[in-house]
Amino acid sequence: MRTLRNLMGATAVSLIALPAVAQETVVWWDFLAGGDGVRMKALIDGFNAEHEGEIVIDATTLEWGVPYYTKVRTSAAVGEGPDVMTYHLSRLPLALEEGILTPITDEDLEMAGLSRDDFFEASVEAASGDDGTLYALPFDIHSIVLYYNKSFLEGTDYLDADGNLTGIESLEDFNAALAAARENGSETPLSYQTGGDGGVWRVFYTLLSQQGGEFIVDGEVLPGDNADKAVRALQIMTDWSNEGITPAQAEYEASVALFTSGTSAFHMNGVWEVPTMTDMAADGTLGFEWGAVQVPVLLDEAATWADSHAFAIPVQGDEEMTPEKRAAVMEVIGWMERNSIGWASAGHIPAYVATVESEEYASMEPNSTYASLADTASFDPRNPIAGVASPVYDAALNIMVPTLAGFLTPEDAVAQMQADLSGMMQ
Known part of the structure; x- marks a missing residue:
């Protein structure tokens, strides 16, 4: 008995002598405002409450x-960036050219309790380099x-x-629906x-993609018949403008x-306006019943412009992230993914x-209705x-917008985009 008491006493002393496990602080940057920001803050608060004393998101x-992407680039170069950040996957090619992101390895995924198969294939491809990293x-x-x-559609087909919404399976159907609504x-x-x-850009790219068109192929802007498809897309948008179907420079x-x-x-x-409609309908300020669906197949095939918000880990200048910090970052990302139903409420x-x-x-409407996209x-x-926030988006503002206003023909607009943007890739 004395031996047991002595052992217990020694164990208690050793436990008292153990240092407390340090709480890891994960520095987080995002660009999320409005409804997106509210929902992300709720997720961050939920994570911090669940991991109190272990990990805290700052x-x-x-x-x-x-401004966001400029700050990310400069801070990564000098090692003053965040531990994790939100990132548009459409910006990934530029990030890889600049060398500002660290690869996410299979070991990282394991720490997060995730695998590539947990995600939609198109989004994983957009999150990967050409070599699959x-x-x-x-x-x-x-x-x-x-x-x-x-x-506006009551009593119509x-x-x-x-x-x-029903009966819209082509551009002709859609134009007829627009006429009926008028x-x-x-x-x-x-x-x-x-x-x-x-x-x-988003409407143009949807119409281009529905023709099987590609904007950039092997370093060329709208090569071959892609130029004709771009002209067709811009002509459709211009016709809507000329006929007063769409607003002028709204x-x-x-x-x-x-x-x-x-x-x-x-x-x-974007789907991000779903909360606007939902909230206005709930407080009675919308004044009508509404719905939302995937953009119908207006041309040749189902396709819709898309992007992804993603989590990325920037380089830290010449410094390496500690294993403990890396584990904490992956815990943050894994928790966010598993609790992403809270993000779905943003549309x-x-x-x-x-x-x-x-x-x-x-059970979420209309979200589940357009999940097929x-x-x-x-x-x-x-x-x-x-x-x-790229040169392509600048071209949409400086070339496509004037085209819709009648200052350029679709043919001239496409030729100007080819000339301007091709020069940037040389």
């Missing part, structure tokens, strides 16, 4: 677009969808008995951001307001397949001059 939200983990697939105001009182039947780079906020105010029967915009399609296949996601997502060209 989060900072920076300005979206060029993974450089980010996709968190969502966000695309444009077609929002519709049911009141484009609303079924359950109040769902007859029912819609002043501007289709709204999208016609005066800004993002809205114009900025982003104005394009949304045209739909939410009951002026436009249809609205092409995004989670890239984590298990979330999309869950009963909880299946994850299989037909058309990501931006894999080239350093493409993606969010």
Whole structure:
């Protein structure tokens, strides 16, 4: 008995002498504002509460677009960046050219409790280099969808008995639906951001992709018949503009307001506006019943512009991240993926397949209605001059927007984009 008491006493002393396990702080940067920001903050708070005393996320939200990516690039070079950050996969080719991201290995995935098979294939491809090395983990697939105001379609062939959009299987069908909506009182039947780079590019790229077209092929801009397909896409958009179907040079906020105010029967915009519609419908300020579906096949095949928010780990100058920090970062990423149903409420399609296949996601409307676009997502060209806040987006603003206003023909616009952008890749 004395021996047991002595052993217990010695054990107690040794436990007291053990140093406390240090809490790991994970420095986090994102560019998420508005509804996205609210939902991400809730996820971060949930993680911190669940991992109290072990890991804490120290989060900072920076300005979206060029300022964000410029800061990431400069901070990575001097080792003053975050431990983990949100990143658009459309920016991955430029990041690889600049060498600012660290590979995510199979060992990293194991620490996070993840595997490549947990994600939609298109998003994994967009997150990988040409050699298959993974450089980010996709968190969502966000695309444009077609929002519709049911009141303008009542009594037409484009609303079924359950109040769902139907009968649009071609461009001719869609134009007929737009005409029917106009007859029912819609002043501007289709709204999208016609005066800004993002809205114009996303609609154009959807129409190009639905023809099987590619914007950049082997370092060439719109080679071969891709130029003809680009002209066709721009001509469709120009025709809508000339006929007063779409607004003239509408900025982003104005394009949304045209739909939410009951002026436009249809609205092409990102899934990220689903919370806007949901919240307005809930508080009674929307004034009509609405729905959202994957952009129908207007041309030859199913395809829709898409991008992904992803998690990436930047280089730290000449320093290596400690194993303990790396493990904490992967715990953060893995937890976020497994809890991505909270991110789905922002309208995004989670890239984590298990979330999309869950009963909880299946009950989310209209999210589950357009979840199929994850299989037909058309990501931006894999080239350093493409993606969010890139020269390609600048071309959409400086060349495509004037084309819709009648200052350039679609043919001249395509020729100018070829000349301007090809020079940037030499």
